Amino acid sequence: MKSKKFNIDTSVIHSGDSENQTDAIVPPIYHSVNYRGKSLDKIVKAALRKRPLNFYGRYNNPLVQQAGKICSDLEKTDDALILESGMAAISTALTCILKSSDHIIAQKNLYAGTTKYLRDILPRFGIKTTFVDQKNTDSFKKAIRYNTKIIYVETPSNPMMNITDLHYIGKLGKRHSIMTMADNTFLTPVNQNPVNFGIDVVLHSGTKFLGGHSDLLAGVICSKKNFIEKCWEYAHIAGHVLSPFEASLLLRGLKTLTLRVRKQNESALKLANYLTLHPKVKKVYYPGLENFPQHELAKNQLKKSAAGFGSMLSFELKADYRKTKLFIESLKLWTLSVSLGGVESLAMHPASMWIAYYTKEQFRRIGISESMVRLSVGIESADDLINDIEICLKRI
Numbered sequence: 001m002k003s004k005k006f007n008i009d010t011s012v013i014h015s016g017d018s019e020n021q022t023d024a025i026v027p028p029i030y031h032s033v034n035y036r037g038k039s040l041d042k043i044v045k046a047a048l049r050k051r052p053l054n055f056y057g058r059y060n061n062p063l064v065q066q067a068g069k070i071c072s073d074l075e076k077t078d079d080a081l082i083l084e085s086g087m088a089a090i091s092t093a094l095t096c097i098l099k100s101s102d103h104i105i106a107q108k109n110l111y112a113g114t115t116k117y118l119r120d121i122l123p124r125f126g127i128k129t130t131f132v133d134q135k136n137t138d139s140f141k142k143a144i145r146y147n148t149k150i151i152y153v154e155t156p157s158n159p160m161m162n163i164t165d166l167h168y169i170g171k172l173g174k175r176h177s178i179m180t181m182a183d184n185t186f187l188t189p190v191n192q193n194p195v196n197f198g199i200d201v202v203l204h205s206g207t208k209f210l211g212g213h214s215d216l217l218a219g220v221i222c223s224k225k226n227f228i229e230k231c232w233e234y235a236h237i238a239g240h241v242l243s244p245f246e247a248s249l250l251l252r253g254l255k256t257l258t259l260r261v262r263k264q265n266e267s268a269l270k271l272a273n274y275l276t277l278h279p280k281v282k283k284v285y286y287p288g289l290e291n292f293p294q295h296e297l298a299k300n301q302l303k304k305s306a307a308g309f310g311s312m313l314s315f316e317l318k319a320d321y322r323k324t325k326l327f328i329e330s331l332k333l334w335t336l337s338v339s340l341g342g343v344e345s346l347a348m349h350p351a352s353m354w355i356a357y358y359t360k361e362q363f364r365r366i367g368i369s370e371s372m373v374r375l376s377v378g379i380e381s382a383d384d385l386i387n388d389i390e391i392c393l394k395r396i
């Protein structure tokens with residue numbers, strides 16, 4: 001059933017209503033894996049349907065479907081598939097249409113798991129990726145080959161906050177009949193809708209902002225119906241499926257997405273401005289700052305109704321590794337942790353985190369230095385968050 005298009009603040013609460021077949025406001029968790037057949041014919045029919053709800057748990061689940069309905073409305077696509085992690089969504093979207101000897105163009109600076117999938121796993125199946133500089137639009141065009149199937153981007157990227165020109169990528173893909181995919185985890189559909197720029201597939205780690213409470217893993221693929229069906233054909237055979245319990249947590253998290261993200265946007269901008277002025281800070285990487293090199297591009301890609309530039313930011317201290325470590329480990333209110341997008345504010349040291357993925361030379365080329373700190377701003381008081389940083393900067 002096609003639901004009416006709502007404003008995003010309504011969508012997060014009501015876009016999935018049509019999928020709730022009960023009168024319960026909060027739908028029950030259907031943890032049954034299999035369903036009683038009314039007749040043999042009916043079971044056979046269900047087995048042959050796409051994404052049947054009353055058949056077997058790996059094929060579909062009412063709550064998973066309900067969460068998908070909301071996500072497709074948020075990203076303005078026909079359809080969505082929810083899987084058990086962001087990486088399941090990313091690998092499924094890629095793998096379901098690729099075959100041996102296909103070619104991908106991706107930006108150099110991507111979520112580390114995605115880089116590893118493209119760089120280390122897909123080549124084993126004869127699928128090669130050319131990695132290009134996301135800030136140089138021409139480099140995408142130049143990398144196109146006769147067998148290029150996918151252009152894959154992420155904007156802003158992690159941890160440099162570089163922006164990819166989605167309008168350019170969308171047009172390039174259309175002109176050359178290459179499918180375009182964008183990981184929209186960082187900005188969320190509250191701030192950015194890649195399909196507005198002609199991007200074909202929008203991906204999310206639902207583990208981050210969509211879930212929002214650091215208590216579930218999930219992944220989302222948003223696209224046209226026929227592509228989502230291809231994803232499902234692959235995913236349910238490869239064994240990718242979100243558990244109904246996680247789906248229920250995702251539905252709960254989604255309800256407050258817009259409130260959380262707006263507050264996080266606001267606090268991140270405050271923090272970025274504070275850090276910019278601090279004498280012990282060398283450089284701040286936040287697209288919302290007017291002196292950020294790609295500020296105009298970032299601004300143009302935000303939704304008109306968007307409240308801001310997201311809540312991920314990085315900065316470099318005027319300090320060596322030892323002092324940077326001391327700073328991060330002294331933080332009281334900020335938690336030293338990987339991941340992002342939850343209600344609690346997190347700090348991380350990218351150079352330590354990605355040592356397993358990149359060589360020193362790659363670090364240097366990407367721009368990750370030993371004095372860099374990455375922040376994921378939560379929903380606590382911005383003043384308290386700044387105060388904690390202020391105290392710790394005094395110690396170095």
Ligand SMILES: *Cc1c(COP(=O)(O)O)cnc(C)c1O
Pocket residue numbers: 085086087088111113154158183185186204205206207208217218219340
């Ligand atoms: C975390 C993350 C992923 C991977 O998501 P998981 O849920 O951990 O599998 C992909 N892309 C981005 C931008 C992320 O931050």
